[in-house]
Amino acid sequence: MLTYRNTPEVQRWLIRATVDPVVFREKWLTSVDEPYDHSCVALVGDQPVGSGMLEVVDGMGQDDAPESLRVEGMLGYTIDPAHAGRGYATEIARNLLSLAFDELGLRRVTAGCFADNPASRRILEKVGMRLEQYGVRDSWHHELGWIDGCTYAILREEWDARV
Ligand SMILES: CC(C)(COP(=O)(O)OP(=O)(O)OC[C@H]1O[C@@H](n2cnc3c(N)ncnc32)[C@H](O)[C@@H]1OP(=O)(O)O)[C@@H](O)C(=O)NCCC(=O)NCCS
Secondary structure, X not given: XXXXXXXXXXXXXXXXXXXXXXXXXXXXXXXXXXXOEOOEEEEEOOEEEEEEEEEEEOOOOHHHOHHHOOOEEEEEEEEOHHHOOOOHHHHHHHHHHXXXXXXXXXXXXXXXXXXXXXXXXXXXXXXXXXXXXXEEEEEEEOOOEXXXXXXXXEEHHHXXXXX
């Protein structure tokens, strides 16, 4: 996974652009026992072709009301460029939404991306997420400076109502 994770092509549109190999390994190993980290590796046969992230986080709520704690998910994905364009990221996103709503019982899932990442935006739209916030020059990019960012979201009732 490290061989593709730190390539310029993959780094370009990620928020955590560069990963330290030691930290990367440590994070994957500890995530196994971390109840709020639902990171996953996508395998084709026994070959890793990408990864997904679903982190359970607090929603916005007054006085840290228990109703608002650990009720939301944050979704992300990365695909090895050698395996891009085959629907794998869409499949990861769909499966993690199913995990979030059907198994973990979360009430809302969000995903953020740079506005100039059309493949990622298309994936989020394909899985039924709404463009909830378009931030004008709200996101820092190492090469491009301040550029536009997007937040997509979906509520459990929207997931349940999909056809
Ligand atoms: C972006 C990324 C996740 C896409 O993975 P993937 O497995 O190729 O995605 P999928 O095949 O599931 O779907 C991609 C969709 O975007 C579309 N797409 C790809 N490039 C596009 C472009 N330049 N403009 C418009 N649509 C584009 C594809 O046609 C496809 O839509 P379709 O099924 O309607 O044809 C992958 O390239 C990647 O990991 N990139 C680097 C890291 C990254 O950007 N991660 C997301 C951070 S938010």
